[in-house]
Amino acid sequence: MSLLEIKNLTAKLADEDKQILNGLNLTVEKGQVAAIMGPNGSGKSTLSYVLAGREDYEVTDGEALLDGENILELSPDERAAKGLFLAFQYPIEIPGVGQMTFLKAAVNAQRRKNGLDDMPTPEFMKLVNGRAKELGISPDMLRRSVNVGFSGGEKKRNEILQMALLQPKLAILDETDSGLDIDALKIVADGVNAMRSPDRGFVVITHYQRLLDYIKPDVVHVLSAGRIIKTGGPDLALELEAKGYADIVGKAA
Amino acid sequence: MVMNAITPIRTPAEQALIGAFGALRDSGPASAALEGLRIDGFSRFEASGLPHRRVEDWKYTDLRALMREARPLAGAPDASVLLAAKVAVGRLPRVGGSRIVLVDGFHAPDLADGGALPEGVTVSDLAAAMAQRPEISALVTGQPATRANIAFALNNAFLTEGLLIEVAPGTELGHALDLVSITSDGAPRLVTSRIVVVVGAGASAGIVETHLGPAGVEYQKNVVMQVVVRDGATLEHGRRQIEGDQALHLATLEASVGAEAHFDSLTLTTGAAVSRSQLFVRFAGEHSNVTLRGVSMLKGRQHADTALVMEHAVPHCQSRETFKHILDGEAHGVFQGKIIVQPVAQKTDGRMMSQTIMLAEGPSMDNKPELEIFADDVACAHGCTCGELDADLMFYLKARGIPHKEAEALLVEAFAREAIEDFGGGPLAVVEELREAMLTSVTEWMRART
Numbered sequence: 001m002s003l004l005e006i007k008n009l010t011a012k013l014a015d016e017d018k019q020i021l022n023g024l025n026l027t028v029e030k031g032q033v034a035a036i037m038g039p040n041g042s043g044k045s046t047l048s049y050v051l052a053g054r055e056d057y058e059v060t061d062g063e064a065l066l067d068g069e070n071i072l073e074l075s076p077d078e079r080a081a082k083g084l085f086l087a088f089q090y091p092i093e094i095p096g097v098g099q100m101t102f103l104k105a106a107v108n109a110q111r112r113k114n115g116l117d118d119m120p121t122p123e124f125m126k127l128v129n130g131r132a133k134e135l136g137i138s139p140d141m142l143r144r145s146v147n148v149g150f151s152g153g154e155k156k157r158n159e160i161l162q163m164a165l166l167q168p169k170l171a172i173l174d175e176t177d178s179g180l181d182i183d184a185l186k187i188v189a190d191g192v193n194a195m196r197s198p199d200r201g202f203v204v205i206t207h208y209q210r211l212l213d214y215i216k217p218d219v220v221h222v223l224s225a226g227r228i229i230k231t232g233g234p235d236l237a238l239e240l241e242a243k244g245y246a247d248i249v250g251k252a253a
Numbered sequence: 254m255v256m257n258a259i260t261p262i263r264t265p266a267e268q269a270l271i272g273a274f275g276a277l278r279d280s281g282p283a284s285a286a287l288e289g290l291r292i293d294g295f296s297r298f299e300a301s302g303l304p305h306r307r308v309e310d311w312k313y314t315d316l317r318a319l320m321r322e323a324r325p326l327a328g329a330p331d332a333s334v335l336l337a338a339k340v341a342v343g344r345l346p347r348v349g350g351s352r353i354v355l356v357d358g359f360h361a362p363d364l365a366d367g368g369a370l371p372e373g374v375t376v377s378d379l380a381a382a383m384a385q386r387p388e389i390s391a392l393v394t395g396q397p398a399t400r401a402n403i404a405f406a407l408n409n410a411f412l413t414e415g416l417l418i419e420v421a422p423g424t425e426l427g428h429a430l431d432l433v434s435i436t437s438d439g440a441p442r443l444v445t446s447r448i449v450v451v452v453g454a455g456a457s458a459g460i461v462e463t464h465l466g467p468a469g470v471e472y473q474k475n476v477v478m479q480v481v482v483r484d485g486a487t488l489e490h491g492r493r494q495i496e497g498d499q500a501l502h503l504a505t506l507e508a509s510v511g512a513e514a515h516f517d518s519l520t521l522t523t524g525a526a527v528s529r530s531q532l533f534v535r536f537a538g539e540h541s542n543v544t545l546r547g548v549s550m551l552k553g554r555q556h557a558d559t560a561l562v563m564e565h566a567v568p569h570c571q572s573r574e575t576f577k578h579i580l581d582g583e584a585h586g587v588f589q590g591k592i593i594v595q596p597v598a599q600k601t602d603g604r605m606m607s608q609t610i611m612l613a614e615g616p617s618m619d620n621k622p623e624l625e626i627f628a629d630d631v632a633c634a635h636g637c638t639c640g641e642l643d644a645d646l647m648f649y650l651k652a653r654g655i656p657h658k659e660a661e662a663l664l665v666e667a668f669a670r671e672a673i674e675d676f677g678g679g680p681l682a683v684v685e686e687l688r689e690a691m692l693t694s695v696t697e698w699m700r701a702r703t
Contacts, residue, residue: 052652053648075651075657076648076651076652077654077656079652080651080653085652088649088652092646092649094664095667095671096664096666096667096668096671097663101663102650102663105650105653105655105659105663106654109654109655109656109659110654145667166653
């Protein structure tokens with residue numbers, strides 16, 4: 001069974017009529033890193049939000065099966081508990097909610113849904129401190145409110161920290177490279193690569209080939225006007241980088 | 254024809270209050286000072302009756318409609334009432350150092366706890382002090398704005414003993430005084446309590462008030478605290494209103510703040526069916542600062558009104574007013590805040606903020622900020638927000654697997670924390686304890702919603 005199977009997914013903004021996803025089909029296998037590339041406005045972020053369950057979007061047709069189960073009727077927290085993770089393009093600041101409080105709530109929510117007791121605090125601290133160190137997240141950042149006062153790069157690393165703690169089945173990285181300098185990009189890519197495993201899949205959404213130099217995709221999909229118009233190997237990304245989207249989008253249309 | 258010949262129509266509650274005053278007057282002699290105060294209060298009430306929605310200050314809290322009947326005056330507690338109160342009070346963790354207990358508005362010295370009063374603190378009978386000390390009597394009379402208020406007038410009319418708490422000049426308390434005011438179970442009554450706090454020059458002190466009573470009893474409570482913070486003194490004041498769910502709670506805090514003094518007051522409101530917290534605070538000396546803050550968490554059909562008047566009567570003072578409402582069910586929150594800057598009060602710095610989070614479709618919130626500025630070199634601002642929890646924040650938390658209710662609780666705690674976390678800042682150990690107690694109450698309130 002495929003890890004993720006999206007069939008004929010059609011979606012729009014809840015308060016607008018314009019369709020953004022137009023019968024999108026996509027399959028991601030276990031162990032696979034699937035890159036999704038596409039021009040601005042092609043529906044890349046919409047796809048990530050629709051999969052994560054953001055309420056601003058309305059699914060009008062199709063289904064998305066995670067391990068064979070349609071997740072589109074589930075609430076965002078239920079999807080997360082099933083092993084779906086979205087690394088946000090713009091991680092949000094949450095003043096007043098401490099980073100540790102937040103991470104602990106997330107980890108324990110997942111454990112409870114799996115019938116486990118809350119993680120004892122010392123064990124949790126050890127886990128967080130270890131992962132944070134690998135990602136270059138300072139103890140000071142862990143003491144602050146979630147993402148408050150973090151640089152763009154720190155926010156992205158914080159997303160990867162959360163992913164590392166939650167160990168999802170399927171991680172969607174929404175333009176994780178945007179706003180990153182080359183050093184930060186390497187740290188983030190190392191964090192992702194360390195989590196690659198035969199049981200886990202990744203959907204890496206990006207505009208640029210650059211990220212894919214560090215996170216090597218198994219397959220590259222091109223998204224345009226709300227559907228996948230071309231699928232290929234890693235070379236497809238290089239081709240897009242060289243020629244731009246106009247050519248390929250034009251052919252499909 | 255003389256207009257005042259018209260006989261006003263009294264509501265049953267007003268008639269009962271008039272009757273109760275007559276009975277109290279006939280019950281025994283009072284000192285001239287107390288008698289004068291009672292008569293002043295009663296005449297003001299008699300002239301205007303209970304305030305209603307056409308009285309501007311009471312527009313959102315129509316006391317005449319909300320107080321359908323007046324309960325009989327609570328008498329001094331007997332031995333069995335004291336015993337029951339002792340058990341109930343014992344269940345309440347102490348927040349400060351020495352505990353002082355009032356039962357049905359009467360001081361219950363036998364229920365004191367937490368050791369002897371600290372050195373420099375004296376607690377005495379207010380009525381007796383009024384009879385002997387004209388300055389105390391003058392203080393109890395109140396400032397003009399307070400005196401004109403009908404809840405305050407009724408407190409005067411039914412005052413029997415009261416409590417005077419004095420902190421000697423220069424005293425530095427390590428812990429706050431833990432003042433517990435409990436209403437006993439049984440037939441509903443009208444409780445009147447009066448506390449006067451004088452913090453001497455250069456002293457620093459803290460007081461935590463907790464108001465509680467039985468659930469399911471429609472008792473009525475009218476409490477007044479009058480505070481004087483002398484020059485160079487600091488007072489941290491915390492207040493938890495956790496009254497029974499059917500109670501009517503009227504509270505008035507009057508404060509006069511001297512020069513280079515500091516007054517910080519934090520009120521947490523979760524109790525009572527109907528409550529009103531009135532604050533009349535006045536700068537009496539220069540280079541002082543006052544922070545007034547509150548968090549009200551209301552559900553069901555609860556109604557809570559915060560009405561504050563912050564008067565800058567002298568130059569060079571700073572005031573901050575931060576109030577937060579968290580509303581669920583069909584609750585009704587009210588915030589009325591007025592900053593007055595007198596002509597002499599140049600260099601005043603005042604900033605007032607009222608913020609509300611609605612957790613459901615049903616609640617309503619009324620905000621009425623007012624700035625009355627008569628000086629030209631001042632910085633004054635007010636702001637007001639009202640809305641649901643931020644959908645983007647909720648989505649972020651839920652996308653990490655945190656269930657809806659828990660995500661709401663995290664955000665509401667963060668919202669409340671803004672008003673609570675920098676409370677105090679003085680040397681008192683209790684400030685930290687009180688902050689924690691307040692935050693715990695916020696968490697428990699959120700957890701109890703299902």
